[in-house]
Structure formats: C-alpha cells, structure tokens
Amino acid sequence: MFLMKDIVRDGDPVLRKQAQKVQFPLSDEDKQLAHDLMEYLEVSQNPELCEKYQLRAGVGLAAPQVGVSKMMASVLVPNEDEDESDKPLFKDVIINPVIISNSVQRGALTEGEGCLSVDKDIPGYVPRAARITLRYTDVDGKQHQIRLKNYPAIVCQHEIDHLHGVLFYDHINQDNPFAKTDDEIFIY
Numbered sequence: 001m002f003l004m005k006d007i008v009r010d011g012d013p014v015l016r017k018q019a020q021k022v023q024f025p026l027s028d029e030d031k032q033l034a035h036d037l038m039e040y041l042e043v044s045q046n047p048e049l050c051e052k053y054q055l056r057a058g059v060g061l062a063a064p065q066v067g068v069s070k071m072m073a074s075v076l077v078p079n080e081d082e083d084e085s086d087k088p089l090f091k092d093v094i095i096n097p098v099i100i101s102n103s104v105q106r107g108a109l110t111e112g113e114g115c116l117s118v119d120k121d122i123p124g125y126v127p128r129a130a131r132i133t134l135r136y137t138d139v140d141g142k143q144h145q146i147r148l149k150n151y152p153a154i155v156c157q158h159e160i161d162h163l164h165g166v167l168f169y170d171h172i173n174q175d176n177p178f179a180k181t182d183d184e185i186f187i188y
C-alpha cells in the first residue's frame, strides 16, 4: 500500500518526464501498480483509514507520482451528495489515456488546484477544457472512449498532465493568477 512517504515531490525529475506507454498484456508488476494506485485513493477517501495512515485524501494518482514513469493513473471521483447512491462519478485506472477532443469552453476549479506531489499551496485558476472525450485502456485490456465534463473532466486532465510531465501550476496565469476570460465557466 502506498503511503505519503512513497509520493514523489516536486523537484524530482520523474515528475517532469514523458511517461512510457504501458504494454499489454499487463505484466504482474503493472497489474500490482494499477491496484495500488486505486487502493491509495480508496483508503485516502475513508476518513478512519486516511487518519490511521496519515494520508492526504486524493481523487487521482498518477504513476509518476510514485516514481514510476508509465502512462497509468487512477481516478476516483466520489459522488458528493450523500443521499445519492454512493456510486462514484468516475472510477477507473486509465492506461495509455489520450484526450481525443476538448470543448472550446473552458473551466477551472473555483478554489484552484493542488497536487499530492506539490507541498506548497499555489493559488490561481487552472484553466482546462470544460468537457473532454477520453480514450484509454483499462486493466483488463478493454478500450474505452468516454465523454467527461465538469469535475471528472478536470481530474482526468490533471492526471493526464502528470503523464506528460506537466504540473497544475504550469497553467496558472503568472500576471494575474485569477484572470478570468468571460467564456470560462467555473466548477466547484
């Protein structure tokens, strides 16, 4: 199981590398990595376990963040409203993901973004596509092509950035971190 000590921090070159495509069929090592990447999110989103293991709760975790330069990331976006079935908005390990289309409309999290690999808070809007069409392969080798919008779309873009050596603050407007072009929508 990954702990905070296993998470690589900004400054380590692995976070700025282009990750390698994952070969199928998955090796046992890659299957274990996929499992561990998702397990981190599940454990971190459980209040008791998060506390017990002193984790920072996360909704995504990319392989380079645990020092493995491979194109694989876990995404677990919980369904915030309690009453709804606690079926997550999006849950999968995305392997060799490719964003095949981006909406012209852009969006950003109103509170900006953070990263488990970046210890300091860096304020500012991180403009991203409001909607994307994502193509990826899952651990079983099944190909998916899905459309995502709002928070799940933001999370997947953040993770896919990691696979290309991009960190969230690379997108923040240096002159005016909270610059807002009029067509931008903002998501919670």
Ligand SMILES: O=CN(O)C[C@@H](CC1CCCC1)C(=O)N1NCCC[C@H]1C(=O)Nc1ccccn1
Residues within 6 Å of the ligand: 045, 056, 057, 058, 059, 060, 061, 062, 065, 078, 112, 113, 114, 115, 116, 117, 154, 155, 158, 159, 162
């Ligand atoms: O690459 C992946 N990362 O760096 C983990 C990041 C990924 C998200 C940041 C913005 C979009 C994707 C992450 O999850 N966070 N960033 C730092 C601390 C907070 C934490 C977070 O947002 N936690 C959370 C949110 C809702 C519900 C439960 N937990």
Ligand code: NI
Residues within 6 Å of the ligand: 114, 115, 116, 117, 158, 162
């Ligand atoms: Ni991150």
